[in-house]
Amino acid sequence: MKHMEHVSPKGLLHSFKNDFYLFLKSFRFPLQHLTFWESKKRSEPPVPDLQAELASLLEKKQKLNQQIEKVQKQLELLQLALKENENPAIQYKLLEEGRRYTLEIQNIELQINRLRRLMKESKETKPHQSSAPVP
Amino acid sequence: MASISRCYDSHAHFVAASVFKYGIDCSQNQWELGRLNQLRGSNSDDFVIFGWGWTDLTFILQRLSQFEEEQAARRLALSRKDGHALLINEPAYLALQPKLLRLKQNSDWLLQHLQHYPFQNKHYFVLQEGLGIWAWTQLLQSQEGQLDFFLLESQKLWREAGFTHVRDMSGNWKQWQALMSLEQRGVWHTYLVQNFEYHPFLILEEVIDEILQAQKFQSSHPHLRVGGIKLYLDGTIGFKTAAMTCGAGPFCGSLLWSDQALEDTIAQIWARNIPVCLHTIGDRAVAQALTIYERLAQKGCEGIMHLEHVEWVQKRDLPRFQKKNLVIHAQPCHWLADLGLLKSSQHPSLEDISLPDESLVFCPYYEWLKLKIPVFWGFDAPIYYPQLGLNWRGLLDTASMVHRVWGVSLPEATALSSWTHVLRVGHEYPDPSWGACCVSDFDENNAWRPEGIACG
Numbered sequence: 001m002k003h004m005e006h007v008s009p010k011g012l013l014h015s016f017k018n019d020f021y022l023f024l025k026s027f028r029f030p031l032q033h034l035t036f037w038e039s040k041k042r043s044e045p046p047v048p049d050l051q052a053e054l055a056s057l058l059e060k061k062q063k064l065n066q067q068i069e070k071v072q073k074q075l076e077l078l079q080l081a082l083k084e085n086e087n088p089a090i091q092y093k094l095l096e097e098g099r100r101y102t103l104e105i106q107n108i109e110l111q112i113n114r115l116r117r118l119m120k121e122s123k124e125t126k127p128h129q130s131s132a133p134v135p
Numbered sequence: 136m137a138s139i140s141r142c143y144d145s146h147a148h149f150v151a152a153s154v155f156k157y158g159i160d161c162s163q164n165q166w167e168l169g170r171l172n173q174l175r176g177s178n179s180d181d182f183v184i185f186g187w188g189w190t191d192l193t194f195i196l197q198r199l200s201q202f203e204e205e206q207a208a209r210r211l212a213l214s215r216k217d218g219h220a221l222l223i224n225e226p227a228y229l230a231l232q233p234k235l236l237r238l239k240q241n242s243d244w245l246l247q248h249l250q251h252y253p254f255q256n257k258h259y260f261v262l263q264e265g266l267g268i269w270a271w272t273q274l275l276q277s278q279e280g281q282l283d284f285f286l287l288e289s290q291k292l293w294r295e296a297g298f299t300h301v302r303d304m305s306g307n308w309k310q311w312q313a314l315m316s317l318e319q320r321g322v323w324h325t326y327l328v329q330n331f332e333y334h335p336f337l338i339l340e341e342v343i344d345e346i347l348q349a350q351k352f353q354s355s356h357p358h359l360r361v362g363g364i365k366l367y368l369d370g371t372i373g374f375k376t377a378a379m380t381c382g383a384g385p386f387c388g389s390l391l392w393s394d395q396a397l398e399d400t401i402a403q404i405w406a407r408n409i410p411v412c413l414h415t416i417g418d419r420a421v422a423q424a425l426t427i428y429e430r431l432a433q434k435g436c437e438g439i440m441h442l443e444h445v446e447w448v449q450k451r452d453l454p455r456f457q458k459k460n461l462v463i464h465a466q467p468c469h470w471l472a473d474l475g476l477l478k479s480s481q482h483p484s485l486e487d488i489s490l491p492d493e494s495l496v497f498c499p500y501y502e503w504l505k506l507k508i509p510v511f512w513g514f515d516a517p518i519y520y521p522q523l524g525l526n527w528r529g530l531l532d533t534a535s536m537v538h539r540v541w542g543v544s545l546p547e548a549t550a551l552s553s554w555t556h557v558l559r560v561g562h563e564y565p566d567p568s569w570g571a572c573c574v575s576d577f578d579e580n581n582a583w584r585p586e587g588i589a590c591g
Contacts, residue, residue: 099316113348117340
């Protein structure tokens with residue numbers, strides 16, 4: 001197909017790799033794509049500030065723990081309501097809501113475990129990477 | 136053939152099987168959503184449209200462009216016939232974009248794996264290899280209810296073929312959650328081993344976190360088990376991306392991992408006591424996996440390694456399969472298609488494939504039999520749908536082919552009773568305590584007898 005030749009993957013890579021931005025512009029590419037490529041191009045590896053990272057992780061963990069308590073309470077209330085209610089339609093709705101909360105709790109627990117690991121790792125790597133005193 | 140306890144498909148892309156079955160069939164050029172609409176009624180309007188089976192991109196873009204006119208603004212994703220490349224439209228791309236931004240790879244890597252195709256004032260993208268496989272899962276999970284729906288449809292496919300135990304290769308935390316939820320609702324009856332996928336552009340520690348978290352829920356979900364982490368070492372035979380020995384076979388694909396990166400990754404996974412499952416189709420990929428196993432063992436690092444799809448093997452590697460923690464999975468049914476592919480490639484007939492010093496072995500099932508190495512059979516759905524007779528035909532075909540083409544004598548392998556035993560053992564889940572009551576009855580043609588399943 002003749003009209004496809006100029007957009008073959010190899011052609012794309014070889015002709016426009018160094019100036020991909022202009023190439024996209026020439027096709028009136030939507031702005032979202034430009035911002036995507038631009039941000040990928042410009043992204044530089046962040047300088048690790050472990051002290052700040054640890055502080056933000058601790059803060060995040062505290063918030064997650066509060067959230068998990070809240071969600072667990074809501075789940076308990078729902079389970080009570082489910083026991084008391086005999087209307088099948090309402091029961092179904094409550095069950096669905098309960099499942100949603102269960103999923104939420106599972107996800108929050110996953111995040112908490114991830115934070116625990118990151119905190120452990122940042123503590124382990126701290127003496128080698130930062131001169132700041134360990135709190 | 137009479138009955139099989141805990142009838143097991145050892146390699147499946149579980150949810151993809153029903154997604155593709157009811158999606159657009161690109162190989163037959165069937166661009167209707169009739170089958171999906173039949174299943175879902177009018178509720179399917181919000182689903183991402185999936186399809187499967189294209190080979191020629193130019194042809195498919197023309198047809199896709201016409202189809203898109205009728206399905207304005209719907210997210211659309213079409214997998215190549217081997218599943219290792221994904222063509223998506225602009226709405227699907229925009230849905231993926233925030234996730235693509237979070238990948239750890241740089242722009243050069245993305246340019247190689249994500250190609251842009253402007254076509255008739257529309258924008259299409261092809262995501263290659265792991266990126267395409269990952270994007271497919273993300274799109275499926277982007278629409279609420281779609282994953283649950285197709286998980287249940289897939290369950291029907293396996294149960295209707297008589298299979299009670301399945302090892303799913305394409306999972307993640309979200310799918311695990313969906314499965315737990317379905318089991319709690321009392322609608323999940325399949326004994327499913329769930330493996331989690333990892334690609335080099337993801338953060339390994341996050342996948343490990345997810346798998347460890349999933350393990351915590353295992354005891355309260357009797358139908359679900361956490362498997363290991365799946366890595367892709369090479370591509371496929373159909374698209375000549377499998378890592379074959381150059382010059383010995385009809386093509387020569389490349390390895391997706393360097394030895395060092397693979398060794399580091401496996402060591403990291405094994406350190407958490409998680410098994411690894413390696414996609415190894417070409418003989419060089421198999422050899423690489425064995426080498427890494429040996430290198431790690433020398434350093435005192437041990438763990439379970441599953442080799443998936445083992446079909447082409449270097450003869451000198453055969454004794455290396457005798458390892459304590461190495462589990463082999465193969466799909467004899469693949470041979471039926473691979474033979475056709477090889478014949479239609481540059482080599483008009485199988486006899487033309489040169490094998491210098493007979494260094495390569497095709498489908499070494501009979502060799503494993505001789506060496507008493509256990510092997511588990513699967514169908515690699517959706518490439519093949521579960522059907523016991525397919526693997527039976529594949530086993531018989533390979534035995535006669537090996538005998539005919541290379542003159543290898545196979546007295547043990549060609550004995551029918553021996554092959555029947557091999558088929559049955561390879562399709563039985565090895566742990567008798569898991570779903571112990573399940574027994575599936577098959578007739579003399581290996582067809583499942585629906586009245587013969589004894590598993591709740």
